Amino acid sequence: MHRAMVFWTMLAAALALALGVAIGRLSAPAHAPAEAARVEGERRVLYYRNPMGLPDTSPVPKKDPMGMDYIPVHEGEEDDAAQGGIAISPERIQTLGVRTESAVLAPWQRSVRAVGRFEAAEPGLATVTTKFEGWIERLHVNAVGQRVRAGEPLMAVYSPELVSAQREYLVALDARRRLAEADPDARHGAEALLDAARQRLRNWDIPAAAIARLERTGEVRRTLVLPAPVDGVVLQRMATLGMRTMPGERLFELADLSELWLMIDVFEQDLDAAVPGAGVAIEVAAEPGQPRDGRIDFVYPVLDEDTRTTRVRVRVDNADGRLRPGMFATATLQAGDDAPTLSVPDSAVLDTGLRQLVIVARGSGRFEPREVRAGRRAEGRIEILDGLAHDERVVTRANFLIDAESNLRAAVTGLAPGHAAGDRHDGHDGHGMPPAPPASGRDPHEGHQGHDGHDASGDDDNDDDGGDGEDHPAHHHAHGHGEH
Numbered sequence: 001m002h003r004a005m006v007f008w009t010m011l012a013a014a015l016a017l018a019l020g021v022a023i024g025r026l027s028a029p030a031h032a033p034a035e036a037a038r039v040e041g042e043r044r045v046l047y048y049r050n051p052m053g054l055p056d057t058s059p060v061p062k063k064d065p066m067g068m069d070y071i072p073v074h075e076g077e078e079d080d081a082a083q084g085g086i087a088i089s090p091e092r093i094q095t096l097g098v099r100t101e102s103a104v105l106a107p108w109q110r111s112v113r114a115v116g117r118f119e120a121a122e123p124g125l126a127t128v129t130t131k132f133e134g135w136i137e138r139l140h141v142n143a144v145g146q147r148v149r150a151g152e153p154l155m156a157v158y159s160p161e162l163v164s165a166q167r168e169y170l171v172a173l174d175a176r177r178r179l180a181e182a183d184p185d186a187r188h189g190a191e192a193l194l195d196a197a198r199q200r201l202r203n204w205d206i207p208a209a210a211i212a213r214l215e216r217t218g219e220v221r222r223t224l225v226l227p228a229p230v231d232g233v234v235l236q237r238m239a240t241l242g243m244r245t246m247p248g249e250r251l252f253e254l255a256d257l258s259e260l261w262l263m264i265d266v267f268e269q270d271l272d273a274a275v276p277g278a279g280v281a282i283e284v285a286a287e288p289g290q291p292r293d294g295r296i297d298f299v300y301p302v303l304d305e306d307t308r309t310t311r312v313r314v315r316v317d318n319a320d321g322r323l324r325p326g327m328f329a330t331a332t333l334q335a336g337d338d339a340p341t342l343s344v345p346d347s348a349v350l351d352t353g354l355r356q357l358v359i360v361a362r363g364s365g366r367f368e369p370r371e372v373r374a375g376r377r378a379e380g381r382i383e384i385l386d387g388l389a390h391d392e393r394v395v396t397r398a399n400f401l402i403d404a405e406s407n408l409r410a411a412v413t414g415l416a417p418g419h420a421a422g423d424r425h426d427g428h429d430g431h432g433m434p435p436a437p438p439a440s441g442r443d444p445h446e447g448h449q450g451h452d453g454h455d456a457s458g459d460d461d462n463d464d465d466g467g468d469g470e471d472h473p474a475h476h477h478a479h480g481h482g483e484h
Contacts, residue, residue: 044074045072045073045074046073046074047059047072047073048060048061048062048070048071048072048073049070049071049073050064050070050071057070057073058070074087086366086367086368087364087365087366087367088365088366088367089365090365093365096398097397097398098395098397098398099395099396099397099398100361100393100394100395100396101344101345101348101393101394101396102391102392102393102394103342103343103344103384103388103389103390103391103392103393103394104342104343104344104390105340105341105342105390106340106341106343107336107337107338107339107340107341108336108337108339108341108343108376108378108383109334109335109336109378109379110273110334110335110336110376110378110379111332111333111334111335111378111379112266112270112273112332112333112334112335113330113331113332113333114264114265114266114267114270114312114330114331114333115264115265115328115329115330115331116262116263116264116265116314116328116329116330116331117262117263117326117327117328117329118260118261118262118263118316118323118324118325118326118327118328118329119260119261119262119263119325119326120235120255120256120257120260120261120325121255121256121259121260121261121315122261123256124230124232124255124256124257124258124259125253125254125255125256126228126229126230126232126253126254126255126256127250127252127253127254128154128226128228128229128239128250128251128252128253128254129247129248129249129250129251130157130159130204130205130226130245130247130248130249130251131203131204131205131247131248132159132161132162132204132247133159133161133244133245133246133247134157134158134159134161134162134224134244134245135157135158135159135242135243135244135245136155136156136157136239136240136241136242136243136245136251137156137157137158137223137241137242138155138156138223138241139154139155139239139240139241140152140153140154140155140156140225141153141154141155141228141234141237141252142237142241143234143237144234144235144236144237145233145234146233146234147232147233147234148228148231148232148233148234148254149228149231150227150228150229150230150231151227151228152227152228153225153226153227153228154226154227154228154239154251154252155225155226155239155251156223156224156225156226157223157224157225157226157245158222158223158224159224161204162204162206162224163220163222165197165200165201165204166201166214166220166221167220168197168200169194169197169198169200169201169211169214170214170218170220171197172190172193172194172196172197172198173194173197173215175190175193175194176190176191176193176194178190198211206224207227210224226251228252228254229254230254230256231256231258232254232255232256232257233254233255233257234252234253234254235253235254235255236250236252236253237251237252237253238250238251238252239251239252255325257318257321257323257324257325258317258318258319258321259315259316259317259318260315260316260318260323260325261297261313261314261315261316262280262282262294262313262314262315262316262329262331263311263312263313263314264311264312264314264331265304265307265309265310265311265312266309266310266311266312266333267308267309268303268308268309268310270333270335271299271310272335273333273334273335274296274299274310274312274333275296276296276297276298276299277295277296278295278296278333278334279293279294279295279296279334280293280294280295280296280314280331280332280333281293281294281331281332282294282314282316282329282330282331282332283329283330283331283332284323284327284328284329285327285328285329285330286327287322292316292317292323293316293317294314294315294316294331295314295315296312296313296314296333297313297314297315298312298313299311299312299313300312300313314331335378336378341383342383342384342385342388342390343381343382343383343384344358344381344382344384344388344394344396345380345381345382345394345396346377346380346381346382347396347397348382348394348395348396349372349374349382351374355371356371356372356373356374357369357370357371357372358370358372358384358387358388358394358395359394359395360388360392360393360394360395361393361394361395367395370387370388371387372384372385372386372387372388373385373386373387
């Protein structure tokens, strides 16, 4: 029995020694990250962080499960991480392709482009019709698109009513002549009859020259020649030779095309650029490289709910006749003000949906993510209302990568360097190993009672089996290890 006790005592000592050595090896990196820091180039490496941004660091170089190298965090960079910033070496800046640009304070100007279509100016439109029944006996203009001048004959119309009206006018004219020596009442009656006959001819749009000729010659014309009311071109011709015309029937549609309207559709967010009287630069698809000038004439008061646009009318000179109704064109409207406005390139702003960020270059490879309040956008720039000062440089290229880098380092700030490898919530250290036992070399279960209520390390004082006691130490020692 004595030999058995010695054997078990020596075995326990050997196991305790081996366990202490293992504990020392496993716990040394977790409690001494500063001693494991090394010099890489001229800067001291404090620890290595997970390349995928996981809250996992290591005091020594290592690879993640996908074979990617952990990223070194150098001395001084932990301060930038604590402030939400980051320091990047010149080599890495060049690798990322970082570009910066200063925030500028200048007048805010922007251009608004809108597509439109030319139409004939409504004041230049004219419709030719008659106020009496008749028949077309001659057409002087018989082709659509033909140019006419005001007063030029369009057609000759025969109307029995018109012939009767001319004869009535001649009778009234003769009666006034015959009653020129009569009493005042008779002369007044004859004059009133002549005025009524003359007014009837005028109501039928008989020209004053035709009435004067009738008075002078006394000759009744069988047909009446209708002249063009305006200079322009024939847009529509409904009149044909020999057709019967009724009062109010449209016979010709004329338009003066010396000036056209360009009808453009402007989105509601750009309506501040549509100011009546403002100049407009026009590019016509049929005249590439030959811009024209126009002027906003009217902004319609109705918004199209389907397209969210409002029609804007632009007057365009067409004295050369090269523009035609129906042509497409692009109009450029200018908007803005002369007040100094702080702005940055639109590529410098990172919009998360809830806030806007820019990456400010602080010099010497240091960058700081900063929240700003953005305003208007135009010409590839964004107005900055708050959060940035004049001449501060912001990153315009690779800023997303820098922002991601800053977020990753901020995430591991609480783990480095004192908590770099030990403060794990998953029960593993930076190497993926389970937590090491205490460095004292003692069994962590030593001194605890087994599940059977016996002390795992000493005699059972409550043993009442009545034995001699020589076999109890060996029995309880073996039982304690077997339970744990």
